[in-house]
Amino acid sequence: MPEAESALAQADPATQEATRSALQRARRAEDDRARARRIAEEAATLRADAETRATREIDQALEGSGIKDRSWLQKAWDTISTPFRSWDDFVAFAGTIGAVAGLVVLVIGTGGVAGVILAGVAVAAGAVVLGDALNKYRQGRGSLGQVGLAALGVLPIGKGIALAGRGARAVMGMSGTIRGGGGRWPAPAP
Structure with a gap:
């Protein structure tokens, strides 16, 4: 952008007037891109925080309820003992x-x-x-x-x-x- 502005300053007034609106649109596009990058970074941070919080709350709920993830050995025992x-x-x-x-x-x-x-x-x-x-x-x-x-x-x-x-x-x-x-x-x- 700075290079385009310095080149525009050296151009004649008719060229400056014709390209000024394009240069303003380019600045707004850069600002929009920076805002979008910031929003994406904030969204990633919020998602990571929500994931951590959900994992912690699920672990706390499982500890209090008595429900636990069973090991493969317990699952195998349940399968073998079902007929009995x-x-x-x-x-x-x-x-x-x-x-x-x-x-x-x-x-x-x-x-x-x-x-x-x-x-x-x-x-x-x-x-x-x-x-x-x-x-x-x-x-x-x-x-x-x-x-x-x-x-x-x-x-x-x-x-x-x-x-x-x-x-x-x-x-x-x-x-x-x-x-x-x-x-x-x-x-x-x-």
Whole structure:
């Protein structure tokens, strides 16, 4: 800017008059740029202060509430212990373990020690599921079909048959839904 003003001072009066307004606009633009820079610096300072204050207040609130960020070890323990928190969760877990162990026994056979151990796990898990099915039937919350599938699941070879039975039951339920809908698939829920 100073160089432009000194060059303008040496120019003739007509040129000075023509360029004076452009020089004033340039000064105002420089002032605006300086103001914008100052505002941006103030905004950055305010943001940093707000971030620090928010972090401090969140930490204070968490200290007083008893809520704490759990470590990965605590999260892993919660995941592992979930099947053992209620009987229904345990039965579902035992059914899954029994099905997997039974299928592995079917694939590798019972000739080795591992096969015998897996067969024992499958039988024990099947017994848990059978006991639950009998208890639910006794209370009127289960059917003889569920008891039959659970009894079949106690045998390691019966795991595959029991899984096939559950799959057939699901297919029969779908066919009833299709028949109830006039032969069409049900429309997706909105």
